[in-house]
Amino acid sequence: MKKKVKKSNHNVLYGYMILLVIAILLAVVISPLGLKIKNSLSGAATTTTLAITINAAPVVLFVSNGTSQSIIEGTSRTVNFSFLANDSDGRGDLDNSTAQLRISLPGEADRYNTTCHAIGTVGGNINYSCSVIIWYFDGAGNWIINASIKDINAVYAENRSSNFSLASTTAFALGPTALTWGALELGATNKTSTADPMTLNNTGNKDIATTGITVTGYNLRGLTTTSEFINDKNFSVSNVNGSSSCSGVACLECNGTIMSNATAESLPNAILSAGNYSLNYQNDTSGQENLFFCLMTVPSEISRQTYDTSASNQTASWTITVT
Numbered sequence: 001m002k003k004k005v006k007k008s009n010h011n012v013l014y015g016y017m018i019l020l021v022i023a024i025l026l027a028v029v030i031s032p033l034g035l036k037i038k039n040s041l042s043g044a045a046t047t048t049t050l051a052i053t054i055n056a057a058p059v060v061l062f063v064s065n066g067t068s069q070s071i072i073e074g075t076s077r078t079v080n081f082s083f084l085a086n087d088s089d090g091r092g093d094l095d096n097s098t099a100q101l102r103i104s105l106p107g108e109a110d111r112y113n114t115t116c117h118a119i120g121t122v123g124g125n126i127n128y129s130c131s132v133i134i135w136y137f138d139g140a141g142n143w144i145i146n147a148s149i150k151d152i153n154a155v156y157a158e159n160r161s162s163n164f165s166l167a168s169t170t171a172f173a174l175g176p177t178a179l180t181w182g183a184l185e186l187g188a189t190n191k192t193s194t195a196d197p198m199t200l201n202n203t204g205n206k207d208i209a210t211t212g213i214t215v216t217g218y219n220l221r222g223l224t225t226t227s228e229f230i231n232d233k234n235f236s237v238s239n240v241n242g243s244s245s246c247s248g249v250a251c252l253e254c255n256g257t258i259m260s261n262a263t264a265e266s267l268p269n270a271i272l273s274a275g276n277y278s279l280n281y282q283n284d285t286s287g288q289e290n291l292f293f294c295l296m297t298v299p300s301e302i303s304r305q306t307y308d309t310s311a312s313n314q315t316a317s318w319t320i321t322v323t
Helices: 007-033
Strands: 059-063 076-086 094-104 111-113 117-122 125-135 141-151 156-166 172-175 189-192 198-202 213-216 220-222 235-238 264-266 288-297 319-322
Touching (some): 059 141, 076 094, 076 141, 076 156, 094 125, 213 288
Antiparallel strands (some): 059 076, 076 125, 094 111, 094 141, 141 156, 189 288, 198 288, 235 288
């Protein structure tokens, strides 16, 4: 006799099977996500922990801009700066070896110190000291200060909010300081100085433009017969010259700016740019200008003797001025 299975029993069985399959799928799919789940068959729990550390970036808080500075003529000057830096992960998270400071001005070479050193702490901050060398030819203006540092994880921070003011300085040095000529015949023309060229070195940081260089000449008095003179209008000055063997109009300095007694005469083509004169290029790229002097005519009516401006009873020394 066949036994008839009730339909309701089949439904209960199917229901258990479906729940078991869902529980197994959940265990397989969800467990890799690291969530805490409970195995429906064994009752066991599985837990995965994720740990993430977030590094805080350092901060440069304050930069000293010092006082307005001027160059020292013809040499360098050391300017001291300082800045504060901190890190919310602690002062030990700052890499002191990366502390540096740079100053910059458009058109000028950057000046910097890549070995600033820690000199103490202020609260949670470290105070860094930086010495920067500026040169006499560094341009005047408001230089931008860039103080920077990295932490031990090489995360970089900088502060560019401060300026450093460098003043303009007009200065120069020249050599030789004496103009000389050899023995000359009366009536001779276009005789160049044996001291040529006279070199002007810009020892400041101001560019001297055209007409900014002037020469003031004075009549040369005779040392023996003091009533006789070589008038300074017989002399001319130029920033260019002819060849060493030039004569007449070929001597360009003999066609330069003519002197006028006790009057400052500007040289229309001479310039004296700021620059490193130790390079000695003898031009504006090294902060230099050369001047050449010519005695255009030796008067024929004067006597043979020495004429100059150097003795105490003479007129006055010639002067060169830059503005």
